[in-house]
Amino acid sequence: MREFRLRRDLDCSPEQAWTMLTEPDQMNRWSTARIELRDPGVGDRADGVGALRTVTLPGGRAKLREVVERSDFARSFDYRVYDGGPALLDHSGRQEITPTPTGCTLTWTARMQLVSQTATTLLANRVRGQVAESLDLLAGLKPPAPVAPPTVMPRSDVDLTTSRCAATQVLTQQRETADRLAADDDPKQWFARVYSYVTDEMLGICDRGGVDNPDWVLSLIPVFDEYYTRSLVAFESGAPCEPMWQRAWSACERRDDRKPHVPVMKGLMSGVAAHIDADLPRAISQLHRAEYADRDLREFRPDYLRLSPVFSAASDRLLDDLPRSHKPWWTGIAARIHPQIRDALIARQGYDVGRHRFAAFAAAVDLAS
Structure with a gap:
């Protein structure tokens, strides 16, 4: 398993950053990979748990199918690749947004593993470079109006x-x-x-x-x-x-x-x-x-x-x-x-x-x- 972590300071509110990070139309303004929403998640939202996305890597030949696993509005967002081809054993990521006096800081952590250590290293280096390039583009964009926060249903502890x-x-x-x-x-x-x-x-x-x-x-x-x-x-x-x-x-x-x-x-x-x-x-x-x-x-x-x-x-x-x-x-x-x-x-x-x-x-x- 290889892991990398990237940070960028953004001149926008956490809510605006969330919109740019989770709405496919906004993501395609800065992502070097093409993002498509296959099926919305909870609340018919692209940022809802259970949402499905297709990520087409630069070049168009490789596609990753992701599921949104956890979603804490304007704070943290977890996704996982559930189908990336037989050689990809694991690939997941977390985006965390922290408020700052001038806006917010985005921390993006990604983990991945392929069938061989060499292939894992090569993919991790490639994806890290693409994410870094994408974040540079993100930091220079004019932020959009934030989306409305989801309705959060209270949940009680369950005795198993x-x-x-x-x-x-x-x-x-x-x-x-x-x-x-x-x-x-x-x-x-x-x-x-x-x-x-x-x-x-x-x-x-x-x-x-x-x-x-x-x-x-x-x-x-x-x-x-x-x-x-x-x-x-x-x-x-x-x-x-x-x-x-x-x-x-x-x-x-x-x-x-x-x-x-x-x-x-x-x-x-x-x-x-x-x-x-x-x-x-x-x-x-x-x-x-x-x-x-x-x-x-x-x-x-x-x-x-x-x-x-x-x-x-x-x-x-x-x-x-x-x-x-x-x-x-x-x-x-x-x-x-x-x-x-x-x-x-x-x-x-x-x-x-x-x-x-x-x-x-x-x-x-x-x-x-």
Whole structure:
């Protein structure tokens, strides 16, 4: 990880500086990179938490897709690149505005990491130079009228005890289901196992403080499980099952004695597709209407994007469990490649988890509204 920090004194108020730093039309007056607002965040604002931006670097060939993670009007603004290509592992920034007797001081801190140390150093030096050039242009501009501050909704502290207990009970039940299927040598065990690993990874991220709204993430787990368990019970009893889950569980049951890894992989992909495409939008919107209707769903988009690695981690854990005969030939090579690059290569050949997860949240926003 490389980090740089730049400061500039600005002859304007903190509110004017905020407008120039967060409104794409104003940003394009000084930024050497082109900024486009893809989707506004909380309050339909470009500076709202959950807003999505596309940053086209000079030359036009490289694009970074950013999400606004935190926004404290006229004080601090945090963003993170959630999609910068498979080689970019991490890139985030913070802009802090401090009042001064003659205006304000902007402090811009950026952190980034690529798959190699050399590439990280080269990118950090390049981006630092571009940001420095942009800030020189910013300091010479006539400031605009400031935007109105957002309406801040009061929030109370949340006790996580109940929601974590419920999520932990779900994990226990999911493990018992996977164990039951394994005891019967039922090939549905593999998807059941990876599903429990996804739940376990979500709990781990909450425990490590990796999300801003752990109550929301923990509350999602039982809602996800409700759809998953209902589909499995229906399939096993011969009752009507939703089409995507009918196809998924049917795929999970297939066997191929010559190539045992083929039905396993197809079953896993079908199950993941059913979870993401069919269940995620409904589960997220259902929870929102039931427990978070007084808040803008887009406020939770940064946490949702932070959960993306759980699928890679769960897949890796399952690959460790699979017998050698059930592992695809490429797993040995994949183990030597960074998971992010491996997932990008797999996505080109099959189901793109990241792209479908992104679309699922957008669909949830539509359903909730």
